[in-house]
Amino acid sequence: MAHLSKRDILLASLAAPAAGAVRRRPAAETPTDLPAIAPGPFSPSTASLARFQTADWFRNAKFGIWAHWGPQAVPRQGDWYARFMYVPGTPFYDHHLRTYGHPADVGYKDLIPLWKAERFDPDALMARYKAAGARYFVSMGVHHDNFDLWASRHHRWNALAMGPRRDIVGAWKAAAVRQGLRFGVSEHLGASYCWWYPNHLYDQFFPRLGVNYDGADPRFADLYHDNRDEPFLNTPQSWYTRNPAYHQLWFRRIRDLVDMHQPDFLYSDGGLPFDGVGRALLAHFYNASVARSGRLEAIYTCKDTGSGAFDARWAVQDVERGVLKGINPLPWQTDTSNGDWFEREGDTYKTPGEVITMLADIVSKNGNLLLNVVLHADGSLPPESDALLEALAGWMAVNGEAIHDTRPWRVFGEGPTETASGMFKEKAAYTAADIRFTVRDETLYALTLGSPRGQIAIAALAAGNAQERRPVRSVRLLGYPEPLRYRQTDAALLIDCPARLPTAYASAFAIRFA
Structure with a gap:
């Protein structure tokens, strides 16, 4: 049985x-x-x-x-x-x-x-x-x-x-x-x-x-x-x-x-x-x-x-x-x-x-x-x-x-993976294109629910988006010492990822606005 x-x-x-x-x-x-x-x-x-x-x-x-x-x-x-x-x-x-x-x-x-x-x-x-x-x-x-x-x-x-x-x-x-x-x-x-x-x-x-x-x-x-x-x-x-x-x-x-x-x-x-x-x-x-x-x-x-x-x-x-x-x-x-x-x-x-x-x-x-x-x-x-x-x-x-001391942002996230709601429904096959947002003070964190490679695109932060009118001022990857290259387009915020990520499983990008 x-x-x-x-x-x-x-x-x-x-x-x-x-x-x-x-x-x-x-x-x-x-x-x-x-x-x-x-x-x-x-x-x-x-x-x-x-x-x-x-x-x-x-x-x-x-x-x-x-x-x-x-x-x-x-x-x-x-x-x-x-x-x-x-x-x-x-x-x-x-x-x-x-x-x-x-x-x-x-x-x-x-x-x-x-x-x-x-x-x-x-x-x-x-x-x-x-x-x-x-x-x-x-x-x-x-x-x-x-x-x-x-x-x-x-x-x-x-x-x-x-x-x-x-x-x-x-x-x-x-x-x-x-x-x-x-x-x-x-x-x-x-x-x-x-x-x-x-x-x-x-x-x-x-x-x-x-x-x-x-x-x-x-x-x-x-x-x-x-x-x-x-x-x-x-x-x-x-x-x-x-x-x-x-x-x-x-x-x-x-x-x-x-x-x-x-x-x-x-x-x-x-x-x-x-x-x-x-x-x-x-x-x-x-x-x-x-x-x-x-x-x-x-x-x-x-x-x-x-x-x-x-x-x-x-x-x-x-x-x-x-x-x-x-x-x-x-x-x-x-x-x-x-x-x-x-x-x-x-x-x-x-x-x-x-x-x-x-x-x-x-x-x-x-x-x-x-x-x-x-x-x-x-x-x-x-x-x-x-x-x-x-x-x-x-x-x-x-x-x-x-994670700690944060609050939800205006939207919880984006990405292709749909998660079911309710008890006993915790399974989800997330990808690096699935992103979750948290915020603390004036910093927005974008966490990729997978290991990103090459470039990530965050549609919620496209130029002129409804959530945040201020342009992006800086992007850093937690645990990575060098500044990251990025650009805001009409479609998405595009971030160039380093070849070697500081941690496995998920990466957190700290984003500040002008």
């Missing part, structure tokens, strides 16, 4: 809407049965949360790195292992049967001790991430496997108590602070209750016909949930449970995460969960940020997928493994990975060129790229991730000024 991807599972049901769209579900404005939230300017009402404004640090950062990492890295079978190891007929189930045993005897709980993170060096990794151009770092807080990666005060299944026996989130944060990076966390807990339903089932085949999996054992109900009647049915409506007791538990655990580690960034894997309960958590998160900084520095990002809630007035739109069509009026973010979300043996990884051109395209459209860099279960880098970080560091050292 072919490897199952999130695209295969979710694409049909989670269609991405137009940029900046608003989707809200009616619910009570303010829940009354939760612990008091931090005092401050925000309340759980939609009107109050609409006072959110995107912090400048996020708009300037442009590039973040994510450690989408945890016990599911142990089998080296990729994303959603904890779910599909309980589904006969999938490669995950077959692998589990061959490698560990039947899931009635050896369940996911028995994989957790195998995640020891024995080579995890957060300071060394964070230094590499910073050199690669990341301005913010995001730690997994809890995935759908219901295992907390911090010293959770509400859940015994956590990384300090078992597995690596270390507060993984805390270790990541300390390293990020030492490198001067903003710190964030991701929560995937909201969907866990329905997503993990298969662990309560049993084989329908001999010789184990009717034998319950270990998720049905009440001794482990706090890990596997007590769900018996609310499966994930591959629809947006079934992504989040209707169980109010679980809503309360989600609130307490995610509040514990943000209170303990005080992140500037929080991501939910879906829309904002659980209506008013989710808004209460968001108001608490925002108020705590104002109390620490004197102003709102916190960023919350989630998806507009039909699951949960999304409102572009109080959240940054996140597009999983995809991009938007043009310049979005509001800042947004792509989240993607250089490989599968968790390490998968035999995986195909993104090349440095694919990552760099995707980054340039996203930044030109007012977006950020949050890139998961795959880790081995032990915390070390696979060769492909190591090579990517090395290539990014070299490219960013030369071209980072065309």
Whole structure:
């Protein structure tokens, strides 16, 4: 059976809407049965949360790195292992049967001790991430496997108590602070209750016909949930449970995460969960940020997928493994990975060129790229991730000024390659004729999404163009010491490229006007 991807599972049901769209579900404005939230300017009402404004640090950062990492890295079978190891007929189930045993005897709980993170060096990794151009770092807080990666005060299944026996989130944060990076966390807990339903089932085949999996054992109900009647049915409506007791538990655990580690960034894997309960958590998160900084520095990002809630007035739109069509009026973010979300043996990884051109395209459209860099279960880098970080560091050292602290220009770019908009549509075969624009101060940057040869033509900067009436005064190639020859014609700005380019994958031309 072919490897199952999130695209295969979710694409049909989670269609991405137009940029900046608003989707809200009616619910009570303010829940009354939760612990008091931090005092401050925000309340759980939609009107109050609409006072959110995107912090400048996020708009300037442009590039973040994510450690989408945890016990599911142990089998080296990729994303959603904890779910599909309980589904006969999938490669995950077959692998589990061959490698560990039947899931009635050896369940996911028995994989957790195998995640020891024995080579995890957060300071060394964070230094590499910073050199690669990341301005913010995001730690997994809890995935759908219901295992907390911090010293959770509400859940015994956590990384300090078992597995690596270390507060993984805390270790990541300390390293990020030492490198001067903003710190964030991701929560995937909201969907866990329905997503993990298969662990309560049993084989329908001999010789184990009717034998319950270990998720049905009440001794482990706090890990596997007590769900018996609310499966994930591959629809947006079934992504989040209707169980109010679980809503309360989600609130307490995610509040514990943000209170303990005080992140500037929080991501939910879906829309904002659980209506008013989710808004209460968001108001608490925002108020705590104002109390620490004197102003709102916190960023919350989630998806507009039909699951949960999304409102572009109080959240940054996140597009999983995809991009938007043009310049979005509001800042947004792509989240993607250089490989599968968790390490998968035999995986195909993104090349440095694919990552760099995707980054340039996203930044030109007012977006950020949050890139998961795959880790081995032990915390070390696979060769492909190591090579990517090395290539990014070299490219960013030369071209980072065309990315960081920039804003979109009047048009995002030009060229022959059409890019699709929406989730799970990140593939694009760019050429040197595909150009993306960013601007900072009085400098316009033109990034070629391929290695130019001979001469490049930028039609948007033809003499008398509608975007910029001033004539071009100078053109330089970042990383190249000599001035470049150019001329503005009625058809295009023509730039003579040097025979040897300073960097591979994409070149950035800095253009100044009279």
